[in-house]
Amino acid sequence: MPEVNTQSITSVGIDIGTTTTQLVISRLTIENTASGTFVPRVEITDKEVIHRSKIYFTPLLDRDLINAVAVSKIVETEYLAAGLTPEKIDTGAVIITGETAKKENAKAIIDALAGYAGDFVVATAGANLEGIYAGKGSGAAVFSAQRHQVVVNIDVGGGTSNYAMFHEGKAVETTCLNVGGHLIEFEPRGDRITYISEPAKIALQASGQRLTVGERMTLPQLRPVIKTMAACVVEVLKTTVLSELTTKLLMTPTLRLEYPIRKVMISGGVADYVYALQGPDTMPEVTAFGDFGPLLGWELKDCLATAGFVLEKPNETVRATVIGTGTQSVNLSGSTIHLQEKTLPLRNVMVISPFSSIIPDSVHGIAEDIKQEMLRFQVNNSEGSVALAMKGPRTMSFANINMLAQGVLLGMEDYLSQNKPLILVIEADCGKVLGQCINANANANANANTNTNQPLEMVCIDQLEVEDCDYIDIGKPLMGGRVVPVVLKTLVFNR
Template structure:
C-alpha cells in the first residue's frame, strides 16, 4: 500500500458558471484521505470541501444576442484567478457550466473547449439543462435537505433564460424538467421593451396577447406573461401539464413519479425574492422581468400548495455545485499510464457482460465497432471509454480472456496505438490493467474502477494524485437548441 495514502492530500477545484444573465466563479479546496483501515484495500475519499474564493457576479459579456464574447470571458476568469491568488496550473479539477440560453449561442461549443484549455490543467466543460438542474440542486443545499429529511424536494433554479427543475426523493434523483422561464426573456431599456425572446413570442401568439418592442415596461401583457409562467410551474410540479404548455417546455416533460413535498428556488430570480447576496451582486445590472417574475411566483396561489424552504445558496447555487459537487475520486487499485493524463471529454460506451463471461467476450468486437461508428464516424481517432459492467465471478483465466479480447478489438480502431481506456463497475482495475500490460507491453492502458458512469456520459480523468487515485468528472456534453 502507498504510505502516503493515509495522509491528507489536497486538490484545488474551480467552478465557472456562464449563464444567460450572469457569470460567476468559485475556487474550492478538497481534502482527500484514505478512509479504509491500514490492512484494507485503500479507499480514498473527499473528506472536506472548503470554499477559498467567490467572485462577484458579472453580467455575461456578449458580442451580439447570439454570440458570446470569448475574449472578455477569458479576461474575466484570468482577473478573478489573480484576485483569488491562484494560477490556472494549480487547478486540478472542477467544471465550466454553460447554462440557460447561453448554451444555445452559436459559439458555445467553441468557448467551452477554449476555456478548458486556458482555465486550468484539468478544468472541464459541461453543459445541458438536465445536468444544470442536478448541479444547482446540490449547490443550493436542496439535495442535502432531501437526504436529511427523506422528503421529496424539487429545486427550481431560475436564471435569465431557463428554469431547471431537479427532484430528489431522499438521496435519489427522481427526475428533471427544463422550462423557458427566466428574467431576460423580456428585456427593457429606458422604461420600454427592448427585446422579446422567441419562446415568449410564441406564447404571445398562442394566447393572442399583444406586446411589441418599444411598448412601455408597464404594459399589462407583461404581468399576463409572468403569471402564466408561475401557473405553468405549478402545473409542471403537479404533473398536470396540457399540450398548450409545450410552448415553454424545453425538451422532455416532467419525468418523476410521486408527489413533491417541498420546493426550493435558487438562481437569479430567487435573489429577487430573498435578497441574500451582499452588494457585490449589483455588479450585474439587470433591466428585465426578473422582479415581476419573482413577485408572480410568490403570489401564485397554486404554488402555495407546497412547503417552501429558502435554499442555503440562491444565485450561486450552480457555480458552487460546479466547483464542489462534480468531482469523483477513482478507486486506489487502478492501473494508469501517468504520461497519458489528463484525458478530457471522452464519450462512454457501455458493455454489459450480463453476468456471463461468454456473452461479454462475444460482445467485445461488435461493441468496439459500434463505439467507433457512434463516436468516431469520420475515423479521425476520437478516443472513448469502454465501460464494462455486470461481470460474473471472475477467476484469473477469465481476466486473461477479457484482456486478450480487448487487445484484439482495439485493432479495429483507426488509431489502435491510442490509450485503451477502460472503466469497470467492479473492483478489478488493477488486475485487468496489469494483465493487459503483460500481454501487450507497448500499449498505453488507463484502467479505473469505483466510478459511477453511464452509457452516453462524457468523462474526464485527471493527473494521478499522491495517494494513487485519479480525480474523475462525469458529465453530459449536450448543447441544446
C-alpha cells in the same frame, strides 16, 4: 520517508449563464481513508469555498456572440482578487448554460479560458446536466437524502428553468422549460422594451398581448404575461398532460412524475425574489436589472403556493450552478477488473447511471433503460465516450450477470457501432466476471454477424461509487495490472 496521506488541492468552477457570469474557488482536502494494511482509498474529506466572485453580467458582442476576451478578463480579475495565479489551480470546470449555450461562439470560450485551470471538465452543459448541477449545488440532493423526501430543484435563470427531481440523494428525473427572467429586456429601471425573445413572443401571444420592441409597457400589461410563464413552470410539476403553451416552451421531454412531489426548491438568478418578503410594486422595481426577473420570482412563489407545493429555501440560490461544478477525487478501482490496457488512459468520460433502483429482470428491460438514459442526457454517439455506472447485477448468480452483460450490449448497440470503448463502473465486486461475460457475448455476436467492424474494446472496473454527471479519468493499470487509478471529477458539494 513516510507516505503522504493528505493533500490539499485548489479547484475553480466557472458558470457563464444567460444573464450572469461568476466563479467560485474552493480548497479541497483529499485523504487516504483506508488503514495502512488495505488498498488505498482517497476521498474528499473537507471542502471550503475560499473565494466567491462578484456576479457579472455576461459580456456579449451582440445577440449571437459571447465576448470571450471580456469573459477571460473577468476570470483574470477574480484570480487576482483571490490572490491566486493559474499555476496554483489544480482542477476546475467551466459550464456555459441557458440561452448562452446557444451562442455561435460558445465553444470558443474554452480556448479563451484554457490557461486558467489545470483541467476543465466540460465546456457546455445540456439542459438536463445543468439542472442536476444546480440541484446538487443548491443542496437539494443532500436534502432529499437526509430527509428521505422527494424534492424538485428548479434553477430559474435568465433564459431557462431547469428541473431536477431528487430521491434519496439521486437525480431521478430532469426537464427544461424555456422560461427565464431575461426573455424580455427593458431599459434598466424603465418601461421601454429593448428586446423580445422568441419564447417570450409565444407567451405574449398566449396571454393576448401584442407588443413590439420600442413600445412602453405598464405593470398591469406585464403582470399577466409573467403570471402565465410562472403557471407554466408550476404546471410541469403537476401533470404530464400539458397545455399547448407549456408544450411549446419545453426544451426536453417533460417529467414523468413517477414520484409524488410536495417539496420544491428554487435556485438561480430569480430565486432571491421567490424567497423575498415583498414583491415589486412598480416598473422601476421590476426592471432594476433590465429584465422582469423580480416579477417572475414573485409570481412563481404565488403559483407554487396556490398549487399546494411547499417551498424549501436552498443553501445556495444564485450561485447554485457554479457551486455545483468542478472538483476531483482520486480513487483506486477494486482488484477484480477486466480491461484491455491499450484502451487506457481515458480522460473526461461522462458517467450516466441508467438504473434508478433495481435492475430490470430481462435483457430488453435493461437495454431499454440504458437507451432512455442515453437519450435523456442527449449523448451524441459520434462524440466523446461515456461510462455506465451501476450497483451490479440483480444477484451474483451467473444467470443474472450474463443477463446484465447481454442487456448492456443491446442497449449500447448504437454507441458501440462507432467503435467506442465500452466503459462500466460497478459498485459490486464483480468487474472481472461481468467483463468476461460481455466479452463472450460480444464474440458470439461477432461470429453471428460478419459485418462487425472490429473486436470490442472494454474497461470494466468495480468497487467504485459514481453518479450521474460525474466525469472520470482512468489511468494505466498499477500493481501488476490488478488495479487502475481513477480520477473522479465530481461536484464540489455533492458528497
